[in-house]
Amino acid sequence: MKSSEKILLAGATGYLGQFILAELLKKEYPTRIVVRNKAKLPPALLTHPLLEVVEAEVTKPNTLLGVCEGVTQVISTVGITRQKDKLTYEQVDYAANKNLLDEALRSGVRKFVYISVLNGETMRPIAIGAAKERFVDTLKTSGMDYCIVRPSAFYSDIATIFSMAKEGKVRLFGKGQYTMNPIHGEDLAEVCVAQLESSEKEVNVGGVEVFTQYEIAALAFEVLHKPVKVGFLPDWVRKSVLKIGKYLLPKSAYGTIEFVFTVMAMDSVAPMKVGKHRLKAFFEELRNKYLHL
Template sequence: MKNVLVAGGSGYLGRYVAREFKKRGNRVRVLVRNPEKIMNPGEHGEPVLQGFVDEVISGDATRPETIRGLCEGMDIVFSSLGMTRPDFRHSSFDVDYMGNRRILDMALETGVKKFIYVSVFNAEKMLDISNIQAHEQFAGELRKSGMNYTIVRPTGYFSDMGQFLNIVKSGVMPILGEGDKRSNPIHAEDLAKVCVDAAGNDLTDIDAGGPDVFTYRELAELAAETAGKTPLYVEVPLWIADVLLPVAKLVNRDIADIIAFTAAVGRLDGVAPRHGTRRLKDYFRECLSAEG
């Protein structure tokens, strides 16, 4: 049995990772900002963590005084800590880099044996985006730290693909560029197994995608078929994002990152080695069923 810290324990991936570590007989501590959140299902169907965690630490990695002693007694640290949406108070650097840097420093001080960190697939091709920069700056620090580590780089999450269902209901489905760029998004339950497996192997870098590969247009069509909708497909030239980006940077850097990342998705293939068994069509059905 190992003592494991899961930072970002209330997030889409963090919940599944905490549960998977516990199912394999480990003692699990989670870091969350709101302890009540993990006692209810997540907005994307993530599991309740009651019964799957041994200790809940209520803290905020952007506030060092709230996470003192976080890594004491831990053998393994897993972190999927990062900004998932703009909050207009913190930057990606504050959370994705500095927050994880503080946890790494504590892990080094307390003798943690392994640090597993989740970054982004194709990150090296998107270093002009500030939140990708923050991820990769921390990944670089982790490599230099002397800590035994694994950096896991997933493609898109199924939770992100759920936006296709929301958009298709409007009756109009935008298609980025020609819609021909491919990806293989992965369910967090499958990705959690990849991450927990990493605790017991010597791999330093793991790229991970799901079992099925789709073009952007095929993702949109799958969402439409599953929802029983026939939307109007509208191709959106990628130069529009290029025009909007300088303006967005003046308003909010995080919003600018969303625009830049969206444009990058329209220009890059994002197919990683295939893992897992969960199918996107089944996930779409689960989402629709949950809506009633």
């Protein structure tokens, strides 16, 4: 057990957070997690000898008082992935992480590891990028040791392409030429936890396989044993949806569309390529779940 360390993990119930928690416990880090409702956690977790569970809401700073007491390092995956409670990126991706940072500074925490997004600088003009990079700026000037982990697309994001293939047709912008090296949550979790003992300030990371979006779609059809059917949408369609949606959609709904439509029209290949997982195997898992429904 790494008794000299105590890690606070925020975002432990999300896709990546669950893998980071498993990796922390595997590496025998005493860990404290912040959750809204501990009753939603698996019962076995609540009795784990290395785990402490604290109920709090990161968007409400008064609930976080003392949450970092005795903590040496913080890992935060906090950010909006799917809109449920109509909070904005500014409220979650920036302000909630700022609340955690303030509490960490108050308690003398040594280091803050923040999971952001690849190409963050390029994404500053859009809502999610502006919020995430604003927090990155705040963290860098806080005086605390830090590491910014910038992953490419998650396998769970790429599942959207698989779902379209399952329905019979995938639609992509341009000619599907944009490239990415998606990463599995388990592989990314290993990288995130490794930063607790690293001096790196910024890590741009993705999986070992690089694909064009068209190749990802073709792989999904191959796994489903279906003919490849891909429709290509001209870029003016994407730009028109973004322009019109900005005025017609509520902020909470538009932010997600803005992010997805921006990422789908750019290359997202991280220079650090790691992992044991392969996308074809992930798609096969999805197919098998689909067949057993």
